[in-house]
Amino acid sequence: MTGMAVRYVGDGPNCYADALTMVLGPAGPGPAAIEVLTGSPYGLSLHGPDLPIFCPSGWTPEIGIAAALDLLGWTCERTSGSVDEAVARIARATPTDPVVTGPLEMGLLPHHPSLGQAIGTEHYFVVLGLEGDVVRMHDPRGFPYATLPLDSLLAAWQTDAFVYPVEPFITRSRFRRVREVDLATALRDSLPAAVRWLVGPDAASTAERIARIVEDGLTDSQYKYLVEYTVSGGAGRLGDAAVLLAEIGCAGPARVLEHQARLVGALQHPLMAGDRAAAAALWRELAPTYPRLRDELSLVLREGPAVPVPS
Numbered sequence: 001m002t003g004m005a006v007r008y009v010g011d012g013p014n015c016y017a018d019a020l021t022m023v024l025g026p027a028g029p030g031p032a033a034i035e036v037l038t039g040s041p042y043g044l045s046l047h048g049p050d051l052p053i054f055c056p057s058g059w060t061p062e063i064g065i066a067a068a069l070d071l072l073g074w075t076c077e078r079t080s081g082s083v084d085e086a087v088a089r090i091a092r093a094t095p096t097d098p099v100v101t102g103p104l105e106m107g108l109l110p111h112h113p114s115l116g117q118a119i120g121t122e123h124y125f126v127v128l129g130l131e132g133d134v135v136r137m138h139d140p141r142g143f144p145y146a147t148l149p150l151d152s153l154l155a156a157w158q159t160d161a162f163v164y165p166v167e168p169f170i171t172r173s174r175f176r177r178v179r180e181v182d183l184a185t186a187l188r189d190s191l192p193a194a195v196r197w198l199v200g201p202d203a204a205s206t207a208e209r210i211a212r213i214v215e216d217g218l219t220d221s222q223y224k225y226l227v228e229y230t231v232s233g234g235a236g237r238l239g240d241a242a243v244l245l246a247e248i249g250c251a252g253p254a255r256v257l258e259h260q261a262r263l264v265g266a267l268q269h270p271l272m273a274g275d276r277a278a279a280a281a282l283w284r285e286l287a288p289t290y291p292r293l294r295d296e297l298s299l300v301l302r303e304g305p306a307v308p309v310p311s
């Protein structure tokens with residue numbers, strides 16, 4: 001992307017989708033579509049030993065970003081390496097040629113309130129430049145044109161706190177389109193991967209396990225993770241997936257996804273109110289929807305989507 005300063009997109013939990021939206025600009029499909037194309041809506045897992053997250057087991061943002069860019073016909077320069085190499089790469093960033101940076105440890109970013117320690121949660125943002133020893137960035141977590149001391153960035157750029165292996169100091173830059181792909185085609189092409197995610201480790205049994213965790217009482221970290229991040233992010237991406245799949249004629253999967261979004265969104269109040277029984281019941285109601293979604297998507301792959309009726 002060249003010629004125009006990158007426009008800020010953010011203030012939600014889907015940092016990598018927002019970051020990609022910023023660098024793709026008007027040629028991109030927007031964060032909701034990117035999020036769905038990453039494959040993240042198609043499953044449920046435990047992050048580390050006991051933190052629920054609405055994405056498939058084995059899925060990572062790095063896997064999702066690569067999938068979404070490929071489905072959309074885009075490529076970029078993805079690099080990692082030493083500290084010196086990382087600094088050199090972000091030093092070349094400009095508002096018209098920005099650099100997507102991450103994953104970083106979100107808990108170690110000092111401009112994020114009430115964190116201050118590693119929490120095992122990855123984060124991505126868009127670097128606009130290096131001004132002396134200060135990094136200028138668009139942080140999708142709600143901080144446009146934020147600044148961060150370079151040393152603080154480098155400290156958060158370590159990846160040893162994550163539960164999956166990933167190299168440190170990853171950047172993506174020089175995004176360019178190599179194929180013209182419309183969004184409907186990209187969404188249809190994403191469905192086989194969606195089914196593969198859903199036939200992996202059992203999301204239904206994970207939902208049952210989370211229900212028992214809720215009944216036994218959440219730890220402070222589990223509670224904070226759910227009410228500040230997981231529930232809102234999960235409900236949002238499931239709702240977006242429902243709308244987008246309905247638009248390409250996948251009515252059956254869209255109905256299941258909307259039902260999932262409603263169940264997940266309904267978790268927020270009982271969790272905040274400390275109503276363990278109500279929250280656990282919602283998790284248990286969610287459990288059988290995952291095999292149902294897999295079956296509906298498999299049916300679409302066998303028979304093809306219906307032709308959507310214009311509104």
